[in-house]
Amino acid sequence: MEKSNQLFNQEQQIIHRLLLNAPFIPSVGLLTGQVGIALAFYTYYRHTECAVYGDFAGELLDNALESLDKSIDIAFSNGLTGIGWGIEYLILKGFVDGCGVEICENIDQKIMESDPRRISDLSLEQGLEGLIHYVLIHISASIKQNVRLPFDSLYLKDLYTVVKQACQEDIPDSFRSLAEIYMDFIEKQEPIDYPLHLFSFIDIVHLDTDKLTDYPLGIKDGLAGLLLKEITNE
Template sequence: MFEKDDQIVRFSLQQRILNSLLLTTRFLNDPGLLYGKMGILLVLVEYNKLYPDRISEDYIGELIEELWDDIHDELPFNFSKGLCGIGWGVEFLIHNNIIEGEGKEICAEIDWKIMQTDPRRIKDLSLENGMEGLLRYVLVHIGHALQQNKSLPFDETYCYDLFQTVNVLMQSNSKCSSIYYFIKQYVAFYSSNERPEIKLFLDELVTNVSFDENKLWDYSLGLRCGLAGILLKNMILNI
């Protein structure tokens, strides 16, 4: 709050969270999707759709440039803090006309690095560090490439090895498990040439967090369980 003309003006919760993100995001060292700059950037993009006068395009552009500079060879392949999540974020930005270009070209180095991890050796099935996160990126990336009549962004050997892996997982995972949808999508793509659905829903990536607005500065910033995710959910509830 602040004083103006002897009146106390109170910021809304959204404005307070937004101000916190705008002030501190650029100091983050994590470029990732779930806990770092990429996830926050995507929430700011969504916020800017609803309130285009509250965030400057220059700020978003500068944040994108800083994020590119933060990507390096030592990042893990995973979805939470690594290459799969960053690649997914790139596809989101292209889909929402924030950046121009083709995902296959922009993410070429990311894809090459991801293909260095043998999918047959991935035992973790989780969204954050395992197979579900990998499939979320691979499917949306392939879906966009096919939509643009481009060749596949991953080579045939990698696609086949991934198919071998998910085909086994399809037999051993419940249809109710969170990964099953993505397994089924990839099997349909590889075995029947069905174009994967392009799913780019941020709210699916946010966990439920108990929130005390009086302790705003105690929370982390990210999408998964921090202020960016809280802002996104608040936006959805208010729509």
């Protein structure tokens, strides 16, 4: 009888590596750290109905929230805006209960301490595009829950100024589409139709199982992102 070359299939190998290593990675962020991996495991829990994965996701999320301190910047990749985005995503998808405005109050206060007009980086990972993602999902969720807006009017006005200015430049389509949604909200008070597309943040395409330990763990270019894609493709 022919023996199998692998004790575990690819999905099982990914799960085992994430379970063993995710609690110990230094990043707690969305794209590169524990919040993103928590999103993957909440999704996998719903996919498999195995409570172990839901419990593990909850532990990662709790650890990330407990780790928040003044040393964490606001970057979407591994900072506050990405963490806040992940919280709102989990609430909107029904993975966790709660009000994002209340849960993210300290995050929002920290974000409003930074003048958006001084942001020169327009990227998703570190700059203005990531900030707009968070602001849009956060405001949209607050309106759906019929609670106060999470940012004060001065901050929203200053953000509008820098977003409108950025739109005069040659910017990526992904940035422009978000900017137009935000400007319409400010100028016309139109409802925010925010596209809740987690998979637009995932870059990894395939996995070389012989080099499994070489891959990062996060959702952007690592094993958690690949796990999310495998679930969707099944």
